[in-house]
Amino acid sequence: MQRLRFKHYHRWADNTLPWLLLLALFVGCSSSNKSSEDAQSFDPNHDYFPEKISIDHAVGFDVAYHNNWKELQIFRHYNDFVDTVRFALVQKGTPKPKGYAKNRTVQVPVAQIGSMSTTHIGMFEMLNALDNLKAVETAKYISSEKVHKLIEDQKVLELAPAGMLNTELAIASEIDVLLGVGYPNSQNDSYQELENAGIPVLLNADWQEFNLLGRAEWVKVLALLLNKEKEVNTAFSKIESEYNEVLQLVENKVEQGPMTITGIAQGDAWFVAGGKSFGYHVLEIANVQYPWSNDKSTGSLKLDFETVYEFGLEADYWMVPGSAKSLSDIEQRDMRYTDFKSFRKQQIYNIYGRYTEGGGNDYYESGIVNPQVILKDVVRIFHPELLPDHELVYYAQLQ
Known part of the structure; x- marks a missing residue:
């Protein structure tokens, strides 16, 4: 029985191996020809990227x-x-x-x-x-x-x-x-x-x-x-065009904006946006008053509760208070927050205009490539008279 199988295998090999060798030769030639075609068609003087980009804002x-x-x-x-x-x-x-x-x-x-x-x-x-x-x-x-x-x-x-x-x-x-x-x-x-x-x-x-x-x-x-x-x-x-139009509107119409604070206390420490941070930049372009605008921190600035509390009593607005999504959230954290002018007038905003219960937040998604909309949101919050028809997209007013 073994001889019979071997005999059939031998016959298969005799008939098939030449075709496999021919196929391998063909594939090899095709691959070689493809490489040769690429090499022959490549023009070292041709500009393969006629449309180019320039980096005008990012430093990374x-x-x-x-x-x-x-x-x-x-x-x-x-x-x-x-x-x-x-x-x-x-x-x-x-x-x-x-x-x-x-x-x-x-x-x-x-x-x-x-x-x-x-x-x-x-x-x-x-x-x-x-x-x-x-x-x-x-x-x-x-x-x-x-x-x-x-x-x-x-x-x-x-x-x-x-x-x-x-x-x-x-x-x-x-x-x-x-x-x-x-x-x-x-x-x-x-x-x-x-x-x-x-x-x-x-x-x-x-x-x-x-x-x-x-x-x-x-x-x-x-x-x-x-x-x-x-x-x-x-x-x-x-x-860029839409973004600059809004910036120009603020520059032409606003001499001095309202005052705001940022962040929320974590225990005895309160982390606010530093004067050179991205968080403050979003406020700065809307021409608002900010107690720590002259600070040199590129990230958060750590302060004690009492220091920020004194400014909070008089600040017209309160921006991005941690993960708070409602006034009730803030009140439950510390009753002293209810003393704030922004709390009494319900002028507290956070970046939860578009979020999912699972943890998704569109501010960090489509918001990244829509800076002109984020700018409009911020201007609408601090200077509603400038953009009366704009409805908030990425920010939400805490209720």
Whole structure:
């Protein structure tokens, strides 16, 4: 019986192996011909990116164009530690530049991208690129109904449904690039594991920016990956135009705005927005009075309760009081808050205009790429006469 099987195998091998060898030769020749075609069709003098972007507001990244590739530079910029990571974004079918590791080289346009932050979601939607979104951190904190539908239809994976990045799932997802969050060159074990597997990790640092337009401009990083420079230039130009119109209105009409405080006490400490922080920038552009406007802190400023309480008694407004969503929330924390002028006049606002019970907040999603709407919200709060027809979108008045 064994001889019979061997005999049949021998006959199969005699008849089939020549065809397999011929197929291998054909595939090899096809691959070789494809490489030759790419090499022959590549024109080193041709500009493969006729539409380019410029970085005018963000300080966390930059781009340099070459004929068939772009160098994306991501900076750690707000302290004395200098840290720059460079990626070569190479047009598909053209030669790669020398000097870049495999995990620092990306073929563009990228087909499949994973995201570890909700701030990226609004960017994908802005560029009509949800087809390129293949993985997210977790659905829980996402506001977009479109993305939730993609997750339900299993077209988009959750990479960290339990709170930790599942590297095996990320590798199996076949994403080409992961948009992470952190400082450039952050020593994250999971990110390192993905890079070792050949998946480049771009650490988006939009959260380091100190102004609204700077944060919004990080959408251009996604545009660089997708070769959507033309689309992002058109969209961002409209944003800038609308944003500057509102700014000009404030500058022309407001000499001195009302006073506001920020934050809420945590025990005996009260953290308010520092005078050089993103939180204060949002107030500064609306031309309001702020007790700590001359402070040099780029983040929160820690004060004692009594210091802020004295200003709170007279402040006309109270902005972003922690996680409070109602006046009752504030009253339950400390009855002394009811002494505030802003509490009595119900002039307390927080960034819960669009949030989900699961924890999603659209302020950190579509709000990132709609700085002109956030600006309108803030101006409508402090100077309602300037924008009487605007209804709050990302902010909500506490009731």
